[in-house]
Amino acid sequence: MNHPSREEWMSYLYDELNADQSANLKAHLHTCPDCKSKVNEWQAARSGLDEWRVPKKRGRVLLAQPMVKWAAAAAIVLSIGVGIGRLTSAPPDVQQVRAAIEPEMRQELRREFAQLFRDQLDKSASTTLAASTEQTRQLLAEFARVVEAKRTEDYQAINAVLDKLQSQRLADFFSLKKDVDTMAVLTESGFRRAQQQLVQLADYTQPANSSNSPQH
Amino acid sequence: MRTAPFASLRSLFAITDEQAMWRVQTQDDETAFAQLVRRWEGPIQRLCLRMTGDLHRGEDLAQEAFTRVFAKRKEYQPSGKFSTWLWRIALNLCYDELRRRQRREETSLDGMCGETMAALEAFVAPEPAPDKSLVEQERSELVRKALMQLSETYRTVLVLRHYENLKFREIGDVLEVPEGTVKSRMAEALTQMNRILKPILAGESTKNSMKSDGQTVESVML
Numbered sequence: 001m002n003h004p005s006r007e008e009w010m011s012y013l014y015d016e017l018n019a020d021q022s023a024n025l026k027a028h029l030h031t032c033p034d035c036k037s038k039v040n041e042w043q044a045a046r047s048g049l050d051e052w053r054v055p056k057k058r059g060r061v062l063l064a065q066p067m068v069k070w071a072a073a074a075a076i077v078l079s080i081g082v083g084i085g086r087l088t089s090a091p092p093d094v095q096q097v098r099a100a101i102e103p104e105m106r107q108e109l110r111r112e113f114a115q116l117f118r119d120q121l122d123k124s125a126s127t128t129l130a131a132s133t134e135q136t137r138q139l140l141a142e143f144a145r146v147v148e149a150k151r152t153e154d155y156q157a158i159n160a161v162l163d164k165l166q167s168q169r170l171a172d173f174f175s176l177k178k179d180v181d182t183m184a185v186l187t188e189s190g191f192r193r194a195q196q197q198l199v200q201l202a203d204y205t206q207p208a209n210s211s212n213s214p215q216h
Numbered sequence: 217m218r219t220a221p222f223a224s225l226r227s228l229f230a231i232t233d234e235q236a237m238w239r240v241q242t243q244d245d246e247t248a249f250a251q252l253v254r255r256w257e258g259p260i261q262r263l264c265l266r267m268t269g270d271l272h273r274g275e276d277l278a279q280e281a282f283t284r285v286f287a288k289r290k291e292y293q294p295s296g297k298f299s300t301w302l303w304r305i306a307l308n309l310c311y312d313e314l315r316r317r318q319r320r321e322e323t324s325l326d327g328m329c330g331e332t333m334a335a336l337e338a339f340v341a342p343e344p345a346p347d348k349s350l351v352e353q354e355r356s357e358l359v360r361k362a363l364m365q366l367s368e369t370y371r372t373v374l375v376l377r378h379y380e381n382l383k384f385r386e387i388g389d390v391l392e393v394p395e396g397t398v399k400s401r402m403a404e405a406l407t408q409m410n411r412i413l414k415p416i417l418a419g420e421s422t423k424n425s426m427k428s429d430g431q432t433v434e435s436v437m438l
């Protein structure tokens with residue numbers, strides 16, 4: 001028996017065959033349990049797939065901020081070559097646009113709409129660009145400030161340590177000097193006393209000399 | 217009788233995708249582009265949602281797809297259908313996203329990585345429709361998870377043919393593979409889907425039929 005290929009069964013299941021072809025395959029199912037069971041399985045899978053329902057459309061997500069968002073993004077993609085990301089922009093006043101256009105259908109209205117959009121586009125694109133540049137500038141300034149502040153902090157810390165060291169050293173120095181001086185003073189006075197004592201001693205050892213004036 | 221907003225304006229612009237794209241390419245015509253976006257944002261959002269399993273990420277990707285279409289408008293070749301080009305752009309964005317997720321999971325040092333991802337998956341599950349019963353929501357979620365278990369290759373053909381109703385030949389154009397290849401991938405995808413779903417959905421329905429003793433429950437679609 002000639003069995004239809006599974007490719008043919010797919011066309012059958014998804015209604016891509018003409019009436020004759022379809023009738024032929026259907027007839028085959030009546031006589032072939034193998035094909036029948038396969039087709040049943042595929043059919044069951046299709047029914048299962050139908051149970052995953054999603055909203056037909058999520059509102060006007062893409063046109064909530066009409067065209068401005070994606071067009072500005074596209075402009076930036078082209079000019080900067082950066083990855084596409086979300087942009088925030090002030091939404092144009094949609095109600096105003098609708099009120100202007102809805103009542104009548106005229107060529108002028110069409111042009112008006114296009115022009116209004118163009119204006120919004122220009123405004124939003126440049127605002128977005130300006131905003132991003134400004135933000136970048138601010139970030140850089142902030143970064144520089146932080147780096148500078150850190151550096152100053154370091155300087156101050158180092159200076160403080162140095163100051164401390166210095167004052168410590170000075171303190172040590174003076175303390176030492178004081179000690180030395182004291183010692184010198186003590187030593188000096190010690191010398192003098194010793195000298196005095198020697199002189200006194202010398203006086204005692206010269207009793208014959210009645211005159212105190214020394215002999216030259 | 218209030219018609220849809222811009223209905224009158226829209227009829228002025230009832231041009232084909234290719235005509236609109238020509239205006240976008242040659243004149244940067246934003247009105248024509250808006251027309252394309254309005255026409256295709258639904259399908260592209262749905263594609264991105266079903267490929268990534270993530271509602272919000274899907275919306276982001278859809279937005280990116282249109283941004284990219286506008287940015288690359290000069291590259292569009294009028295010899296092909298606009299929608300083919302658009303599907304391809306959106307799909308590639310989805311693949312990039314899935315690859316990013318895979319790398320994040322691979323580089324994660326968390327030993328419970330798989331469970332973490334599963335928990336995250338559950339967290340980012342799409343919001344259920346308010347009018348759907350709890351049972352339907354649960355089953356919907358099961359199918360979503362099942363689809364995420366398929367490889368990208370199979371999920372792609374499933375989503376394009378089953379959910380977005382593209383003909384096999386069109387899918388072949390988008391993916392730049394022969395129509396026969398698309399069909400055999402489809403068969404394999406459905407086979408795997410059946411294998412994954414059969415125990416899950418059967419289990420669910422059994423559970424619910426057991427609950428029905430003396431209680432009012434929503435009837436389960438089998």
